[in-house]
Structure formats: C-alpha cells, structure tokens
Amino acid sequence: MNDKPAAILDVIIPTRNEAARLPALVAQLRAQRGAVLRIVACDGGSEDETIPLAERFADAVVVSAPGRGAQMNAGADAAQTAWLLFLHADSGLTQPTLLADALTALRQRCKKLGHDRVAGHFPLRFTDACPDILNALRFHELKSALNRLGCINGDQGLLISRRFFSELGGFDDTLGYLEDQKLAARIFAQGQWMTLPGALETSARRFEQESVGPRRALNALIMTAHHTGLESFFPRAADAYREQSRAERLNLTPFVSHFLNAVGDAGVSIGIRRWGRVGRYLAANLWQLALLAQQRTGKPWLARFDRWLAPGLDSTMVGWLLTPLAWGALHALRFGGAIGERYRS
Template identity: 35%
Template sequence: MIDPPFLSLILPVLNEAATVSAQLAALQGLRARGAEVLVVDGGSADGTPDLARPGLDRLIDSPRGRALQMNAGANASRGQVLLFLHADTALPATADQLIRQATAAGASWGRFDVRIDGHHPLLRVVERMMNWRSRLTGIATGDQAIFVRRDVFAAVGGYPELPLMEDIALSKRLKRVGPPACLRECVRTSGRRWEKHGVLRTIVLMWCLRASYFLGADPQRLAIRYGYRPRQP
C-alpha cells in the first residue's frame, strides 16, 4: 500500500481562468517533493478545470461555496496535513518544510503571516493588522493559508458550511483543540479586492462584517453585503 502524502493542498476555485495556471505552476516544487494538489471547482464557466488539469493530482466538482468546496477537497484528499489555499494566494517555496517543523513541534493547526500585493500604502497597514490580530486572538483567515492535521480537522467537523466567515468559524473550533502555529513566513495574496472597491472602503466593510458576525448576524446576509451571490441549488 502506498503511504499517504504528508501534505494535501486544497484549492477551491470558481472562474479563475486568468490565474489558475500560474498558481498551479508555482506549486509544482511542493508537488515534486510529495505534496498532492487537489482543485475543487464550484461550477466555473470560463474553462478553469481544463486549464488546471495539467498541474494537479485530482480535480473535484462541488456545489458552489468555499466551505462546501474545501470540505469536498478534504474528503477526497489523502494527506496527513491539509492546507487550504485561496486561488489568489501564493505559498512560500518551503511551505511544506515549515509546516512539517510546526507539526513536529506539536502544533495541530496553524497559518502563515500574509503579505498583500499592491502599492497602496494602506495595504501595508492592512496586512500588519491582519497578522497582529491573528496572533493575538488565535483566529486565522483564509488569506493566511490555514493548515490543519487531518485527524484534528475531522474531529472538529471540518468547515462549517457557511456562505461567509467559514474560516473564522473553523478557527474558533480549532482553538478548542489548541492554539495555532503562527508562522512568520509570508504567503502573498492579491490586493485586487481592496483595489477594485477602494482600500479604505473595503477595510471598513470587512470590519463591519466581522463585528456583525461576532454579534450574531446571519452569515447569508453578510455574504450578500460582501458581494457574493447566493449559491444556487
């Protein structure tokens, strides 16, 4: 029997034809060292699956919804550790080694610091606040490339199937198991969301959405405010 890989990279995608080939190309070094790459498509209409096939180990179709897609990828994966990677986020080249060191030291889950691509000076403030807040609270966001041991992910029930804030909800579950390993090496994530809608406006919106979520607001309503269309049956 073939031993399972140490690391499974799980990428939820939806209409990422412009970026998916380059992102997967950047993961081939990790793949060559034994990591498996799973792309979970939520119903792309732009040819994303065909573009992704040359650079992955498994392509999975899933109902649309980031939490649904990541859970589907986790169920289909074989790795001892699962890493959930957004389509606009790039890992450090030694991500597998860094995660191996963290788990060998006793961490059951963790995340990376984040660097936001873009030239607006407020983006430097945003990334520092994200990293500081995460280190202080033990809450990670999807932009920080959350990783978790398979057994721990299964024990907490995976991602809550929410249309928004699924990463925060998962972090709250995982904190009951133990604190995250807060790796100082950075993943790089696109600043397109901030620059498209205005950096300051997006900062205020995200603060309001997170505050509303912690006060008990309906995640479906928050998702609509964020700009997601409701998932079709």
C-alpha cells in the same frame, strides 16, 4: 514500476473562475522542495477554463456546490494524506521550502504537546496593488501573524492534520463566507493555533477595487455581527463577499442599514441587549489600537496593553460605556454614506 515518492501533504484549493491565477499557484507548488505534495482543486461552478486547467495541472479535481466551505469539505473528502493544507487560489508562496518548513514546525509542535490538535496559519504579505494601498495594509499584515480570535482568516492558509480536521467537523458551509472564522473559533476551543514560519502572499486587488476604508468597515461589520449573534444580518447582506471578478467600489451604506436593522428587528428591550453585546465586542478589540500604536512607534504597546489594560476591559460595565460610541459611529456612518452616494449620483 512507480518510483515516485508518496505524497505527505494534500494541498486543497477552492476554485471558482480562477483560470487566470490557478496555473501560477500550481507552478509554485510543483517547485516546492522537501515535501511531496498532492494538489486537489475543488471547484464550485466555474464558467471559465478553470476546470480544464485543473484537470491538466492538479492531481485530483472535485466539483461541488458553490461556497468555499462546501468546496473545501469536498476537497478534504478526496484527500489521501495525513496532513491537509487549504490555500486560496490567489495565494503566493514566498520560499522554495515554505511548505516543508511549515509541516516540520507543525509536527514538532504536535510532538511536544503529545497530540495533533494544533492548526497552523501563515502571516500575510499583500501584493498586486499600488504602494499607497499596500502601505495601508501593513496593519493587516501585522495582525495576520497573531494568534488571536478574529485575526485568522482563510487567505492565511490552514495547515492541519486530517484527523483533527475530521474531529472538528470540517468547515461550516451554511453561508458563502465566514467558514474560516467559524472553524478558527472551534480550533481555539478544542486545540490551539500556531503561526507558521515564512509568509504567504495574497492579492490586495479587492481592497484596491472596493477602497480600503469601506472594505475595512464592512469586514468590521461582518465580524461584529458574527461574534455578537446577529444572524439576521447575513441574509440581508448576502452580497458582502461578491466574487472577485465582480468587485467594484463598495457602497457601505446598505450594509450599515442591514446591521442596524438586525440589531433592532426584535423590539426595544432585545435591541438594547444586542447593543450591549456590540459594546462588549468593541471593548474586546481595543487591543488593536495598541497594535496600531506599536506599528507606528516600534514600542511594545501590545504587550503593555495585554498586561495592564486587558484584564480591566473584561467587564460588562466597560461594554456598556462603549455602546453609545458604537451606536453613534454606525448612525453617523449611515448618514454620511447616504449623503455621499446622493452627492455622487
């Protein structure tokens, strides 16, 4: 007779060559208290010992086409419980009851609203880097606690009911990345987000290996291209999210060139309209300057910005005023990067 209590939460972990990290995460999951977990590893073509380790430690192992979106969809198809938690393999759990507390908070929100169209994400705490890198990433940690479009990423975890996830259509697996941003936008449109109690740890090694400045700039290019409809940027920048094991100092210049080409590849008149969208996207993200000021001063600049400045920025005119700034900054970045690469070579 099996007296083991039934799982109440499927934890879905996309893996690809994660043999060095998966056992530590599984050990933390097994040590969680207050919630019975079912661990599903969804592998996308590992060439190391990830699959044998997953078969040893996880409750289910699914093999799919590579790409986090496809892998996590396959993991969701193999789920058996009413609640799903998607976690990256380099995540770390910060409390012994982290997942039980998170699930309780999400259930309470759903009960209060009378529906389950709610998704939860954790704030982040970066680890595995030198103090200077970790200090530079404090701003990203602050952003990760917010429920704003563009601030919620896959490394923050995704806690959601299986029914709502199915209603949303799962992850978009068209690209090898951005599946988290696309699903986040659909959640904003059809439901709501909540910040879960506690925090997740995540590795800052990519920032350390690629350098914080270039990685931030590339992330900004990716988000701008995504939110302004510059789809031709992504095939050109297919190496934007190389596998962690292949990460090295990032040369930003080709990505800036790909972005500029994506803006201007359809002629002058369409290019002008695209630059206008870039300017409006820049205006929509000026709140980040207020958050930065709040981080440095401890004063509530973000609330003040939202109350007094944000309403006036929601106009086409402001976007056009910022368009020359975006144009000049990107061309200067491409020119400066080309000179820098020539000097280093």
